[in-house]
Amino acid sequence: MKIDVKEAAEFLRENNDYLILMHTSPDGDTLGCGTALCGALQRLGKNAKAVCPDEIPHKFDYLFEAFEKQDFEPKTVVCVDVADTKLLGDMKNVGDTAKLCIDHHVSNVEYAERTLLEPESGAACEIIYYVIKELGVPIDKAIANSLYTGMATDTGCFKFSNTTPRTHRIAAEMIELGADFMHINYTMFDMKTQGRIKLEHLALESIRYYANGHIAVIFAPYSMISGIEGIDSDDIGALASMPRQIQGVDVGICIKEKKKDVFKVSIRSTERIDCSKIAQKFGGGGHERASGCSFYAGTIEDIAKKVVEASEKACREAGII
Amino acid sequence: MKIDVKEAAEFLRENNDYLILMHTSPDGDTLGCGTALCGALQRLGKNAKAVCPDEIPHKFDYLFEAFEKQDFEPKTVVCVDVADTKLLGDMKNVGDTAKLCIDHHVSNVEYAERTLLEPESGAACEIIYYVIKELGVPIDKAIANSLYTGMATDTGCFKFSNTTPRTHRIAAEMIELGADFMHINYTMFDMKTQGRIKLEHLALESIRYYANGHIAVIFAPYSMISGIEGIDSDDIGALASMPRQIQGVDVGICIKEKKKDVFKVSIRSTERIDCSKIAQKFGGGGHERASGCSFYAGTIEDIAKKVVEASEKACREAGII
Numbered sequence: 001m002k003i004d005v006k007e008a009a010e011f012l013r014e015n016n017d018y019l020i021l022m023h024t025s026p027d028g029d030t031l032g033c034g035t036a037l038c039g040a041l042q043r044l045g046k047n048a049k050a051v052c053p054d055e056i057p058h059k060f061d062y063l064f065e066a067f068e069k070q071d072f073e074p075k076t077v078v079c080v081d082v083a084d085t086k087l088l089g090d091m092k093n094v095g096d097t098a099k100l101c102i103d104h105h106v107s108n109v110e111y112a113e114r115t116l117l118e119p120e121s122g123a124a125c126e127i128i129y130y131v132i133k134e135l136g137v138p139i140d141k142a143i144a145n146s147l148y149t150g151m152a153t154d155t156g157c158f159k160f161s162n163t164t165p166r167t168h169r170i171a172a173e174m175i176e177l178g179a180d181f182m183h184i185n186y187t188m189f190d191m192k193t194q195g196r197i198k199l200e201h202l203a204l205e206s207i208r209y210y211a212n213g214h215i216a217v218i219f220a221p222y223s224m225i226s227g228i229e230g231i232d233s234d235d236i237g238a239l240a241s242m243p244r245q246i247q248g249v250d251v252g253i254c255i256k257e258k259k260k261d262v263f264k265v266s267i268r269s270t271e272r273i274d275c276s277k278i279a280q281k282f283g284g285g286g287h288e289r290a291s292g293c294s295f296y297a298g299t300i301e302d303i304a305k306k307v308v309e310a311s312e313k314a315c316r317e318a319g320i321i
Numbered sequence: 322m323k324i325d326v327k328e329a330a331e332f333l334r335e336n337n338d339y340l341i342l343m344h345t346s347p348d349g350d351t352l353g354c355g356t357a358l359c360g361a362l363q364r365l366g367k368n369a370k371a372v373c374p375d376e377i378p379h380k381f382d383y384l385f386e387a388f389e390k391q392d393f394e395p396k397t398v399v400c401v402d403v404a405d406t407k408l409l410g411d412m413k414n415v416g417d418t419a420k421l422c423i424d425h426h427v428s429n430v431e432y433a434e435r436t437l438l439e440p441e442s443g444a445a446c447e448i449i450y451y452v453i454k455e456l457g458v459p460i461d462k463a464i465a466n467s468l469y470t471g472m473a474t475d476t477g478c479f480k481f482s483n484t485t486p487r488t489h490r491i492a493a494e495m496i497e498l499g500a501d502f503m504h505i506n507y508t509m510f511d512m513k514t515q516g517r518i519k520l521e522h523l524a525l526e527s528i529r530y531y532a533n534g535h536i537a538v539i540f541a542p543y544s545m546i547s548g549i550e551g552i553d554s555d556d557i558g559a560l561a562s563m564p565r566q567i568q569g570v571d572v573g574i575c576i577k578e579k580k581k582d583v584f585k586v587s588i589r590s591t592e593r594i595d596c597s598k599i600a601q602k603f604g605g606g607g608h609e610r611a612s613g614c615s616f617y618a619g620t621i622e623d624i625a626k627k628v629v630e631a632s633e634k635a636c637r638e639a640g641i642i
């Protein structure tokens with residue numbers, strides 16, 4: 001059943017003993033939602049905890065200042081920024097009992113008893129903001145930090161197409177309420193580990209251009225990734241956006257081999273190319289401008305050859321080359 | 322004489338034939354101010370042109386859609402985002418006749434007959450926004466693009482400490498008025514030339530760490546810079562922020578030799594170190610967290626040794642090492 005902000009707030013006021021679930025491979029938005037909502041429910045006098053099935057990268061530690069650890073038997077499961085219980089890993093079964101889901105993914109499969117879905121929200125944290133307002137809980141610095149984090153990270157610091165005037169206006173209010181936006185933005189966008197710097201250096205070294213510079217490929221074989229200490233999946237994931245940032249590149253490809261013989265290919269494109277179609281040729285998929293596919297055999301060179309050929313074909317069909 | 326927004330608008334309504342000057346080494350804020358104000362004055366029926374003494378990088382071309390080229394004899398000089406006429410290069414003399422200056426630099430020397438100064442503005446474009454509102458000129462897409470560009474670039478896409486709730490709220494309005502924020506942000510922050518990619522790769526290769534990782538140095542000697550085709554001063558300038566982004570680094574140093582034997586040293590620091598004091602030891606200066614100095618002799622290794630020693634001393638005094 002689809003519900004609105006008012007109904008979600010009503011439900012949250014009427015129940016208690018909340019277990020708030022955040023998705024696996026946690027990002028700033030799911031963690032921002034979970035910690036902000038948990039803090040708000042506790043301030044209403046409710047029992048609440050926010051849990052993620054995966055380990056949470058340390059850079060997000062500050063978000064957990066928004067609520068206190070409480071010891072109680074959870075009764076009411078709420079999922080935030082979780083489009084499908086498949087995204088709950090080991091906690092899928094718990095997610096399947098969800099009474100409420102608050103989300104902004106158009107792909108939400110409406111698994112929960114009640115779904116508050118606003119696909120036009122740049123970040124799910126924007127919806128949580130309105131729920132907290134409706135609950136009448138004053139937003140303090142810690143909750144403001146959580147909500148700001150979700151909005152800034154999901155919109156690439158207000159750069160991506162999902163940013164709306166509303167995102168900016170809520171961000172303005174969060175800064176007024178004490179959100180430590182400088183620290184948050186530095187941690188989320190600018191800070192890099194020594195390992196990340198080394199990885200980026202090797203990745204840049206590996207770049208090859210095709211189709212007159214309209215296609216660029218980064219090669220990150222197992223030998224490269226395994227040779228660098230102190231990098232995490234965030235660092236490796238960030239390689240995906242690098243080739244597309246190069247001027248003139250319409251299809252940016254990154255081939256990562258985190259585990260031996262498991263190749264993840266990320267494809268990013270300009271509006272001139274629908275790169276989900278390229279990924280689909282290899283059993284993958286995704287969005288028009290960001291897609292991916294996997295290979296479990298072959299050499300990185302062979303895989304690059306195949307994906308580049310498919311990309312060249314797409315460029316030819318689009319009249320780019 | 323210091324004036325307010327109302328008085329500035331009054332002055333602009335009463336006069337005509339405007340020459341709007343933007344500072345040398347033009348950035349998004351001075352260009353955003355100049356083009357937006359020029360467009361607004363033309364929409365009021367005035368003659369106006371916006372001029373920069375330096376060549377303007379092509380990535381800013383779209384800003385010049387905000388006004389039409391007009392042929393007239395300028396009578397009224399207005400400087401925007403120009404703290405001192407020294408920043409007008411060949412046009413210093415023209416700047417010295419300025420009737421009005423609109424700026425946000427606390428260091429403004431008040432050279433103009435009238436100065437509208439708001440140091441609390443994240444970008445000078447925020448002040449121009451209020452002046453245009455006061456003039457009663459409706460903000461169209463082109464002017465919105467100019468104002469958005471100034472705000473986004475001067476605040477590092479809403480990341481830096483100079484961002485205020487007001488910056489976000491004006492940005493929200495500019496998006497509503499049609500600002501093409503996605504394209505602007507991609508062009509200003511994400512797009513890199515192949516030359517820039519090569520430069521970053523070599524710069525990352527050159528990184529050396531000192532003081533247990535609290536100091537990092539990037540070396541960009543003449544042999545490196547001159548060997549890369551198609552890079553501009555923007556690309557080289559961007560190296561300055563790289564070493565400080567590394568986790569654990571309190572002093573990030575970048576030594577650039579754009580011309581043979583002319584070494585520009587950029588120093589960036591965390592809040593634990595006042596790096597203007599390090600630069601001052603070598604005849605330079607700047608802000609607490611961003612400073613610089615120059616050397617006109619010696620080898621890049623010698624210069625690095627001196628600046629690293631001074632930085633180590635600062636780290637010791639701050640109790641970091």
